[in-house]
Amino acid sequence: MTELQIWLNQTLGGELVFTGLVSMLPVVELRGGIPFGVGIGLPLPLAVLASVIGNMLPIPFLILFTRQAFTWLRSHIPVLEGMISRLERKAESKKKLVLKYEFWGLLFLVAIPLPGTGAWTGALVAALMDLRLKSAVPAIFCGVLVAAAIVSCIVLGLLPA
Incomplete structure (x- = not known):
């Protein structure tokens, strides 16, 4: 795990926040955010929730x-x-x-x-x-x-x- 991931896990809720941030990126959006979230261990419903919120913000x-x-x-x-x-x-x-x-x-x-x-x-x-x-x-x-x-x-x- 990278230092950034450790910091996010300890301070901001980790995988949810990181998945939301990935989904905020143009081009990537939730098309990349959902697979990313699932790939780092989130259950699919939580990956979808974080990705939708991140994509819409x-x-x-x-x-x-x-x-x-x-x-x-x-x-x-x-x-x-x-x-x-x-x-x-x-x-x-x-x-x-x-x-x-x-x-x-x-x-x-x-x-x-x-x-x-x-x-x-x-x-x-x-x-x-x-x-x-x-x-x-x-x-x-x-x-x-x-x-x-x-x-x-x-x-x-x-x-x-």
Whole structure:
């Protein structure tokens, strides 16, 4: 066990917190958090709980502050322009689904546990579409729950990886 893991176990509840932190990461999200939690010894229900909470914690902040962050980054760190433009193009490509199906489109975008989808992508799309928290967060949360169920089935061997 690493010193970080020992410290987390002694001070913050260990595996639950670490699993939640892994699930907060973009790209990894709960797709990696659930298998990680199970891999470090959590029972599947606790790994799912920690992963869902960790995956959802940054979402309201992303929806509220993405536009402002992009504007600030463009003006203060111009070298990031390419990355920001790529993220905006990615969100724009997913926007049609959300516009067409609204709540269900955002839920579906978040629910499919594949690269380029997930809560972070859903929050980015919601932010760039100026969706309100009260409409975006429930759709993203429901999508995260569906993704958690799919990933759990994969971890249990009920679905192919």
